Amino acid sequence: MVYFIVLSIMLNVFLIGYIIRSHNEMKHLTKQLKTVKTGSHIHLTSQIHTQEFHNLYLQLNLLMDNYKEKQYINQKAEQQLKMTIQNMAHDLRTPLTSSIGYMQMIKDSYNQDKNERYLHISLCKMEELKDMLEELFLYTKLTSESYQLDREEIPIYPIFANILLSFYGLFQNNHQEPIVHFEDEAIQCLVNQEAIERVFQNIINNAIIHGKGDLRVYQKGHQIEFINTIKETCPPNIEHVFDRFYKADVSRNKTSSGLGLAIVKEFVEKMGGTVQARIEGN
Numbered sequence: 001m002v003y004f005i006v007l008s009i010m011l012n013v014f015l016i017g018y019i020i021r022s023h024n025e026m027k028h029l030t031k032q033l034k035t036v037k038t039g040s041h042i043h044l045t046s047q048i049h050t051q052e053f054h055n056l057y058l059q060l061n062l063l064m065d066n067y068k069e070k071q072y073i074n075q076k077a078e079q080q081l082k083m084t085i086q087n088m089a090h091d092l093r094t095p096l097t098s099s100i101g102y103m104q105m106i107k108d109s110y111n112q113d114k115n116e117r118y119l120h121i122s123l124c125k126m127e128e129l130k131d132m133l134e135e136l137f138l139y140t141k142l143t144s145e146s147y148q149l150d151r152e153e154i155p156i157y158p159i160f161a162n163i164l165l166s167f168y169g170l171f172q173n174n175h176q177e178p179i180v181h182f183e184d185e186a187i188q189c190l191v192n193q194e195a196i197e198r199v200f201q202n203i204i205n206n207a208i209i210h211g212k213g214d215l216r217v218y219q220k221g222h223q224i225e226f227i228n229t230i231k232e233t234c235p236p237n238i239e240h241v242f243d244r245f246y247k248a249d250v251s252r253n254k255t256s257s258g259l260g261l262a263i264v265k266e267f268v269e270k271m272g273g274t275v276q277a278r279i280e281g282n
Helices: 002-037 051-108 112-142 157-166 168-173 193-210 260-270
Strands: 152-155 179-182 188-191 211-220 223-230
Touching (some): 002 051, 051 112, 112 260, 152 157, 157 168, 157 193, 193 223, 193 260
């Protein structure tokens, strides 16, 4: 009987001690969490080395690490969004402001020849604005997870040749001549025709605007290479050429959405392909 009483007392003392230590540990945890709430990046530590508290602190630290990572991603996305809005506002405002300026000059001028020239320039600026808005809409649609492309096996060379021919006037004006070599003009690829047409258009247009000298195009197997000489005044950052709104011309003098190669990347990847850029010399 005495033995049972002593055992009960010892058990009660142990339980009371455990409850007190657990209570103190919870106060310690609460204090640490309050510190975290102020923005501190401390790692939660336990004063009681039991399996239960070890598991509790392990899970809490994992949750905190996950929260910090998501917070960092959200902050980065917010910064990118702000930069995107700034770039969009600048790029869309430029042709619009220019067009309004020429329309004002038409309003104030009675010279028929000048007015026709101003009107032509104003219409060109509005066309630039329309093209930029269309590219922005297309890119937004492409980046949607629900957007899918229907693909079929079709010959690539006739599509490429038609797109290249559509740039004949620009090549002539720039005194450029494309050099094309397809090792297999009958090759077929699993693509979406409208998408691959847009890919060819954007790459060729980019080479004409931002490159110099002749454009060279080589096809080998299922790979096509577009090669052009870069301008020394604004060499591109090769790691960012496919980023949305990226422009090698930091002065942003050229009217462009900065989405041409970003659209290329989205289209190519949605067709199951890959796209890369590299610089060798110039």
